[in-house]
Amino acid sequence: MKHEGQNKGENGIQCVDFDARLADVLDGTVSGAELEAFKGHAAACDDCGPLFTQAQRGMLALKSLVEVEPPLNLVHNIIARTSAIDPAMALRMAQPKRSLFGRVREWSSPVLNPVVLVISQPRLAMTTAMAFFSLSLVLNLAGVKISDLRNVDLRPSAITTTASMQYHQTTAKVVKYYENIRFVYELESRMKELTKDATKSDDQNNDQKKNDQKQQQPDNTSQKPGSNNKDYSLGEGEEILAVLRFELPGITSAQIQNTGRNS
Amino acid sequence: MLLPVPTEESQLTAAVIKRCLGGDASAWEEIVRSHNRRIYNICYRFTGSQDDAEDLTQEVFIRIYKTLKSYDLERGAFTTWITTMTRNLLVDHFRKSKQDRVTDSMDAAPSSDEDAPTLGEHIPDEKPTPDAAVQTQETQKMVQQALQKLSPELREAVILRDLQDMDYREIADALKVPEGTVKSRINRGRTELARLLSRTYRQVN
Numbered sequence: 249m250k251h252e253g254q255n256k257g258e259n260g261i262q263c264v265d266f267d268a269r270l271a272d273v274l275d276g277t278v279s280g281a282e283l284e285a286f287k288g289h290a291a292a293c294d295d296c297g298p299l300f301t302q303a304q305r306g307m308l309a310l311k312s313l314v315e316v317e318p319p320l321n322l323v324h325n326i327i328a329r330t331s332a333i334d335p336a337m338a339l340r341m342a343q344p345k346r347s348l349f350g351r352v353r354e355w356s357s358p359v360l361n362p363v364v365l366v367i368s369q370p371r372l373a374m375t376t377a378m379a380f381f382s383l384s385l386v387l388n389l390a391g392v393k394i395s396d397l398r399n400v401d402l403r404p405s406a407i408t409t410t411a412s413m414q415y416h417q418t419t420a421k422v423v424k425y426y427e428n429i430r431f432v433y434e435l436e437s438r439m440k441e442l443t444k445d446a447t448k449s450d451d452q453n454n455d456q457k458k459n460d461q462k463q464q465q466p467d468n469t470s471q472k473p474g475s476n477n478k479d480y481s482l483g484e485g486e487e488i489l490a491v492l493r494f495e496l497p498g499i500t501s502a503q504i505q506n507t508g509r510n511s
Numbered sequence: 512m513l514l515p516v517p518t519e520e521s522q523l524t525a526a527v528i529k530r531c532l533g534g535d536a537s538a539w540e541e542i543v544r545s546h547n548r549r550i551y552n553i554c555y556r557f558t559g560s561q562d563d564a565e566d567l568t569q570e571v572f573i574r575i576y577k578t579l580k581s582y583d584l585e586r587g588a589f590t591t592w593i594t595t596m597t598r599n600l601l602v603d604h605f606r607k608s609k610q611d612r613v614t615d616s617m618d619a620a621p622s623s624d625e626d627a628p629t630l631g632e633h634i635p636d637e638k639p640t641p642d643a644a645v646q647t648q649e650t651q652k653m654v655q656q657a658l659q660k661l662s663p664e665l666r667e668a669v670i671l672r673d674l675q676d677m678d679y680r681e682i683a684d685a686l687k688v689p690e691g692t693v694k695s696r697i698n699r700g701r702t703e704l705a706r707l708l709s710r711t712y713r714q715v716n
Contacts, residue, residue, distance in 0.1 A: 271679075271694040274701075299702055306701030309654050309708060310673035318551035319565055326543050326572045333576065 261289040266296045273300075274307055390414060524589045532579060543572060546590075549675065550597055556670045557601045559659045567604060571597050587684055594677070594685040598667055605663050657707040665700035672697050 261269075266289055272278050273286055290300040319325075391414060530538035550571050555564035574596055582592055658666060671677045671685065672693075683690045 267698060268691065268694065270698045299698075302702040302705040303698050304701075306669075306703070306705035306708075307673055309704060310658075310669055310701070313556070313651060313654055313674060315548075315552055315674075316555050316561075318548050318568070319561075322547055322551060322565060322568060323540075323543050325565075326547065326569050327540060329569055329573055330539065330576045333573065 261285050263289075263293060263296055266290070266293070267299075270300065270303055274304060390418070521584060521588060525584045528579060528582060528584075528589070539576070542575075546593055547572070549590075550593065553594070553597050553670060553675060554601065556655070556658060556674055557663075557666060558604070559655055563604070567597075567600060571600055574600065588681070591677075591681050591684050594671065594675075594681070595687075598685055601667065602663060653708060653711055654704075657704050657711060660707055661700055661703055665696050665703060668693060668696035669700035669704065673701075 266286065269278060269282075269286060273283065278286060290297045527538050527541055531542060547568060551564055551568045554567040554571070555561060558564055558567065571593070575593060578596075582589065586592075658669075661669070667686065668682065671682045672679075677685070679690045679693050682693045686693065688696075
């Protein structure tokens with residue numbers, strides 16, 4: 249830009265200063281004596297005067313331009329193009345933020361909706377309730393509590409660990425129960441054997457007593473048919489190897505026999 | 512250089528940017544909706560073409576999206592940062608399109624007939640009249656065409672000052688030039704525009 253009067257100093261203002269202050273004057277930030285000096289220089293200087301006028305007109309011409317309306321689809325197009333860069337952003341943009349439950353429900357709706365339609369029928373409602381009850385019972389027995397579940401428990405490693413612990417705990421319980429049962433059975437069988445042995449000894453004593461009576465009283469026709477019972481616990485031809493004699497001190501077997509007859 | 516004091520607006524902007532960087536899509540949409548009009552207007556006034564302005568606005572936002580992490584609130588306002596990005600893209604576009612062939616430089620010879628009727632009667636004076644021609648669509652078109660003939664340096668300066676109402680400090684930050692240079696470019700841009708409009712008017716008549 250030609251500015252020949254750079255060294256002119258009309259009204260105390262150099263042309264260089266005029267150029268520097270021109271923008272401020274047009275902005276309206278200069279006032280008072282400085283503004284008067286500026287206007288005096290513009291009126292007196294052949295170079296700065298037209299410059300001031302033209303700058304003023306140019307500014308007004310620019311200010312007259314109205315703001316243009318951007319295309320309606322501009323925002324959409326911008327988002328679409330940025331989404332092409334980051335598809336994850338596009339997905340998030342298309343879908344408003346939802347809770348975890350909402351996302352799970354939406355994700356599972358294609359599978360769950362038909363199932364819900366079926367089980368909501370009255371004829372299947374009781375079956376569904378029973379199935380739910382059974383499931384909750386099994387979970388309770390297995391020691392699983394839904395309220396204790398956290399996100400961290402749903403990791404594959406956590407699931408594996410929990411399942412393994414549950415399996416071993418359950419196995420230990422079953423083994424312990426079985427061992428206890430076996431101990432009880434063994435105790436019971438021992439008791440039965442002992443009882444059986446005691447019964448055998450009593451029978452043999454009775455047989456011995458009967459034989460003695462037979463020897464003393466050859467005529468046994470007066471005896472009742474039922475009292476002549478054989479000891480069927482012994483097989484035919486088996487001989488008795490040992491007999492337990494039960495005697496109280498001071499009392500003979502004869503006295504016992506007499507006591508038995510009197511009674 | 513003094514660091515800008517964080518205002519409430521800049522803090523809000525910082526919060527939106529933080530949300531955007533955190534993956535909040537609605538925050539990015541908020542940024543786009545807040546600034547698209549302004550960016551589009553700068554691009555339109557610089558290029559003079561609606562199609563170019565639309566494409567460039569999209570390019571600006573793609574560049575913002577890619578470089579959002581690099582924005583530092585301490586180094587300046589977000590609007591200034593966006594303006595700088597827009598300006599750089601416009602300059603690149605200008606170089607590619609070789610638009611400087613039709614640019615009328617400030618050094619071009621002024622009209623030989625200085626006594627010819629000026630545009631003073633046809634652009635608004637300090638006292639705008641109701642029937643001022645600048646209010647018409649035709650005058651708007653003429654001003655826009657004259658603006659296209661300014662050199663890119665002068666054009667961007669007057670657009671940011673007279674159309675976007677940015678202050679000199681913000682323009683200096685956006686254009687990476689001293690404040691004095693900004694004022695000088697604005698003065699030259701305005702006077703050159705007035706001369707171009709005068710010449711256009713004389714040609715029309």
